[in-house]
Amino acid sequence: MFESLSDRLEGAFKTLKGESKLTEINIAQSVKEIRRALVAADVNYKIAKEFTDKVKDKALGQENVLKAVRPGELMVKIVMDELVELMGGQAAGINLNGSPTVILIAGLQGSGKTTFSGKLSLFLKEKRKKKPLLVACDVYRPAAINQINVLGEQVGVPVYTEPENKNPVEIALKAIAHAQETNRDVVIVDTAGRLSIDEAMMKEIANIKEAIQPNETLFVVDSMTGQDAVNTAKAFNDVINYDGVVLTKLDGDTRGGAALSVKYTVGKPIKFVSTGEQMDTLDVFYPDRMAQRILGMGDIVSFVEKA
Amino acid sequence: EKTKSNFFGKLTKAVAGKSTVDEEVLDELENILITSDVGLDTTVKIIERIEERVARDKYINTSELNEILRDEIVRLLAENNTEDLEEYSLPSTETPTIILVVGVNGVGKTTTIGKLAWQYKQQGKKVVVGAGDTFRAAAVDQLKIWSERVGCDFYSKGMYTDPAAVAYETVNYAIENGHDVAIIDTAGRLHTKINLMKELGKIKRSISKKMPTAPHEVLLVLDATTGQNAIEQAKHFTNATDVTALALTKLDGTAKGGVVLGISDIFKIPIKYIGVGEGIEQLQIFNKRAFVESLFAEKVQ
Numbered sequence: 102m103f104e105s106l107s108d109r110l111e112g113a114f115k116t117l118k119g120e121s122k123l124t125e126i127n128i129a130q131s132v133k134e135i136r137r138a139l140v141a142a143d144v145n146y147k148i149a150k151e152f153t154d155k156v157k158d159k160a161l162g163q164e165n166v167l168k169a170v171r172p173g174e175l176m177v178k179i180v181m182d183e184l185v186e187l188m189g190g191q192a193a194g195i196n197l198n199g200s201p202t203v204i205l206i207a208g209l210q211g212s213g214k215t216t217f218s219g220k221l222s223l224f225l226k227e228k229r230k231k232k233p234l235l236v237a238c239d240v241y242r243p244a245a246i247n248q249i250n251v252l253g254e255q256v257g258v259p260v261y262t263e264p265e266n267k268n269p270v271e272i273a274l275k276a277i278a279h280a281q282e283t284n285r286d287v288v289i290v291d292t293a294g295r296l297s298i299d300e301a302m303m304k305e306i307a308n309i310k311e312a313i314q315p316n317e318t319l320f321v322v323d324s325m326t327g328q329d330a331v332n333t334a335k336a337f338n339d340v341i342n343y344d345g346v347v348l349t350k351l352d353g354d355t356r357g358g359a360a361l362s363v364k365y366t367v368g369k370p371i372k373f374v375s376t377g378e379q380m381d382t383l384d385v386f387y388p389d390r391m392a393q394r395i396l397g398m399g400d401i402v403s404f405v406e407k408a
Numbered sequence: 409e410k411t412k413s414n415f416f417g418k419l420t421k422a423v424a425g426k427s428t429v430d431e432e433v434l435d436e437l438e439n440i441l442i443t444s445d446v447g448l449d450t451t452v453k454i455i456e457r458i459e460e461r462v463a464r465d466k467y468i469n470t471s472e473l474n475e476i477l478r479d480e481i482v483r484l485l486a487e488n489n490t491e492d493l494e495e496y497s498l499p500s501t502e503t504p505t506i507i508l509v510v511g512v513n514g515v516g517k518t519t520t521i522g523k524l525a526w527q528y529k530q531q532g533k534k535v536v537v538g539a540g541d542t543f544r545a546a547a548v549d550q551l552k553i554w555s556e557r558v559g560c561d562f563y564s565k566g567m568y569t570d571p572a573a574v575a576y577e578t579v580n581y582a583i584e585n586g587h588d589v590a591i592i593d594t595a596g597r598l599h600t601k602i603n604l605m606k607e608l609g610k611i612k613r614s615i616s617k618k619m620p621t622a623p624h625e626v627l628l629v630l631d632a633t634t635g636q637n638a639i640e641q642a643k644h645f646t647n648a649t650d651v652t653a654l655a656l657t658k659l660d661g662t663a664k665g666g667v668v669l670g671i672s673d674i675f676k677i678p679i680k681y682i683g684v685g686e687g688i689e690q691l692q693i694f695n696k697r698a699f700v701e702s703l704f705a706e707k708v709q
């Protein structure tokens with residue numbers, strides 16, 4: 102794909118090579134190719150447009166694009182740099198203040214919240230020497246409590262549940278009190294999946310957040326998400342103003358343009374990536390890897406050295 | 409941003425008195441299709457068909473263009489074997505009819521099985537669901553709760569058992585107990601995981617071993633929020649199990665699920681069901697016309 106994108110860009114330049122007065126048309130053509138590549142990677146259509154317009158300005162500012170031996174590659178590099186910058190920013194750690202630290206997990210149905218909650222508890226236990234408590238606040242999904250119990254057992258982290266209680270706000274508050282009593286220093290609150298247009302459910306998550314005042318609120322998004330990622334990311338952000346994003350299921354072959362869409366739309370850092378069903382498949386986020394992935398590129402290192 | 413709801417209004421205005429569809433309209437159309445996850449290739453295909461049709465029919469009057477657009481998309485679906493079902497008919501007249509449900513993680517397989525079992529139950533069919541996901545935490549419990557909601561039978565060998573054996577024995581159980589239909593759940597798996605895809609092939613073969621004509625249906629569940637990756641999913645699941653039908657879930661959200669247009673076009677697999685909520689009744693039979701309308705309708709946030 103990297104080959105084909107940069108080849109296609111070379112193609113766009115080759116046809117007009119030598120006619121320097123056509124620079125703008127030339128670049129416009131390759132920008133269109135880049136836009137297609139982004140859209141094919143599920144980057145939101147509108148964002149792909151805005152983004153490539155910016156790239157175009159950058160490229161036009163660099164007069165050497167047309168003179169470059171391989172203008173296509175230079176264009177790809179400009180795109181890469183812009184993508185990395187957009188998705189990067191300063192490395193955002195997870196806020197572990199508070200006693201106990203309270204972390205709220207939210208997102209659409211099936212995005213991977215419960216699995217991530219288990220992974221995060223293991224990560225904090227092993228890598229940060231914390232004593233987490235998992236909390237089952239999904240009172241709707243069949244066997245949701247059993248699921249988180251099994252995961253808790255797998256990672257050796259206690260799980261707070263109230264099988265008879267259908268009020269997630271109460272459960273979360275009692276869990277925090279329980280954590281204090283039992284000396285647990287991080288409370289991870291897993292919630293039910295919900296749609297951003299489900300008013301009652303969005304009110305519920307707002308109420309949970311209001312009641313427990315989390316130190317960290319994380320929005321979990323499936324990396325296979327398409328154009329809708331922007332709507333959902335924005336709607337959840339409007340309601341719970343989350344601190345960071347978790348990208349899941351990156352162990353597949355999705356290009357993951359949703360990562361760019363979400364970051365572009367809400368400006369919140371991507372803090373973790375989830376890459377499997379097993380509890381130890383949690384990773385920090387590398388903007389450069391993500392940019393390569395979106396562009397469908399293989400080995401960026403060799404490429405950058407070439408350019 | 410202009411809303412999508414008045415697209416047809418704009419379309420009508422922009423083409424009034426013209427014999428070709430102008431750029432602006434096509435751009436707007438492209439915008440709508442792409443942001444519905446229809447994907448570049450299928451979008452281009454639809455636009456070309458419309459241009460052709462307008463040129464051929466010499467563009468009769470404005471309101472007709474709306475119809476042409478809807479028609480062309482519906483036709484694209486019809487060419488690909490998607491015929492609107494009348495009701496929840498079983499995919500075979502043979503009993504028991506065996507349905508194998510597959511898909512990537514978290515798309516809604518187990519939920520769809522619950523809903524489908526309920527539909528068959530409503531028709532007075534004797535239904536059993538088989539707990540072939542023996543891997544994901546509490547997957548067996550989840551299906552069991554669904555079977556209790558439905559009031560249908562449930563077959564399981566417990567967690568961490570061989571899913572191919574569960575599938576085989578579910579078929580056997582259905583034969584011995586005179587079930588009309590057995591619906592077998594499988595663990596979610598990413599299509600890129602070779603071993604897990606091989607396991608799926610094995611599950612299917614072990615069903616056929618018990619009943620050579622089965623499974624009568626392999627239902628691939630796709631999540632409407634998924635973008636272009638759904639095409640890869642369809643490709644690999646089809647290779648592994650000869651998918652015969654699609655279900656598109658989570659259409660009650662803001663995502664449009666437009667990627668299924670391309671999928672049904674490429675793989676000629678009919679779309680049978682849509683999921684429109686988490687409740688037991690929230691499964692619907694796919695309707696081409698309604699789906700096309702929804703591509704152009706704005707959901708209010």
Ligand SMILES: Nc1nc2c(ncn2[C@@H]2O[C@H](COP(=O)(O)OP(=O)(O)OP(=O)(O)O)[C@@H](O)[C@H]2O)c(=O)[nH]1
Nearest residue numbers: 210211212213214215216294350375376377513514
């Ligand atoms: N391959 C892979 N599968 C994942 C990953 N994260 C989660 N899953 C799987 O995705 C499915 C859904 O995960 P859950 O953790 O149950 O998702 P959820 O968001 O809690 O779902 P609801 O509570 O129903 O909204 C399960 O099959 C998980 O095993 C991941 O990073 N990679």
Ligand SMILES: Nc1nc2c(ncn2[C@@H]2O[C@H](COP(=O)(O)OP(=O)(O)OP(=O)(O)O)[C@@H](O)[C@H]2O)c(=O)[nH]1
Nearest residue numbers: 210211513514515516517518519596658683684685
């Ligand atoms: N809003 C909405 N949610 C749905 C729909 N179908 C399923 N869900 C939800 O999506 C989540 C995942 O559904 P499951 O049925 O567990 O999905 P699955 O494919 O069996 O998941 P794994 O077995 O973990 O791969 C659950 O929270 C379901 O309630 C739907 O049509 N609309």
Ligand SMILES: [Mg+2]
Nearest residue numbers: 214215239294
């Ligand atoms: Mg969950």
Ligand SMILES: [Mg+2]
Nearest residue numbers: 517518541547
């Ligand atoms: Mg399941």
